[in-house]
Amino acid sequence: MIKLKKVLVPTDFSESARHALTYGISFALEYEAELTLLHVVENLTVGYASDLFPVPMAEVFQEISGYARAELAKLGTEARAKNVAVEEIVVQGKPSAEIMRVARETAVDMIVLGTHGKGMLDQALFGSTTERVVRRAPCPVLTVRLAEHEFVDGD
Numbered sequence: 001m002i003k004l005k006k007v008l009v010p011t012d013f014s015e016s017a018r019h020a021l022t023y024g025i026s027f028a029l030e031y032e033a034e035l036t037l038l039h040v041v042e043n044l045t046v047g048y049a050s051d052l053f054p055v056p057m058a059e060v061f062q063e064i065s066g067y068a069r070a071e072l073a074k075l076g077t078e079a080r081a082k083n084v085a086v087e088e089i090v091v092q093g094k095p096s097a098e099i100m101r102v103a104r105e106t107a108v109d110m111i112v113l114g115t116h117g118k119g120m121l122d123q124a125l126f127g128s129t130t131e132r133v134v135r136r137a138p139c140p141v142l143t144v145r146l147a148e149h150e151f152v153d154g155d
Helices: 015-031 046-052 057-080 095-105 120-124 128-136
Strands: 006-010 034-041 086-092 110-114 141-144
Touching: 006 015, 006 095, 015 034, 015 057, 015 110, 015 141, 034 057, 034 095, 057 086, 086 095, 095 110, 095 128, 110 128, 128 141
Parallel strands: 006 034, 006 110, 034 086, 110 141
Antiparallel strands: none
């Protein structure tokens, strides 16, 4: 018997991540599990970033985090409308490392994530973050491709 109490859905707000959320919500509903939505704000290289942004890096992080919190709140509202318990987390760091850290610390039973992120390089490399998570995750990982063999209805 499968027992899922916590499902983690990392998101970069891409179409692929949005599609994975459909699966995460479905699993949370089916197993009456809590859904954790996670966004990782990547660290900016200080030298490079300071040339581009004449503002302190803490301010940049706060602005990006504010956007991420607002977007996660929208996704959380959508899940709550379907009677799913939701936790929203925004952290800073390397996405694959932070996804695995949050999975361990919050004792998630399954990670659901899209195969391709927002960046062109990420898409060319099968979603390097996804690949790292699949290889090192502390729990089962469901990777979701866009419009392939669907077994979840988005409604």
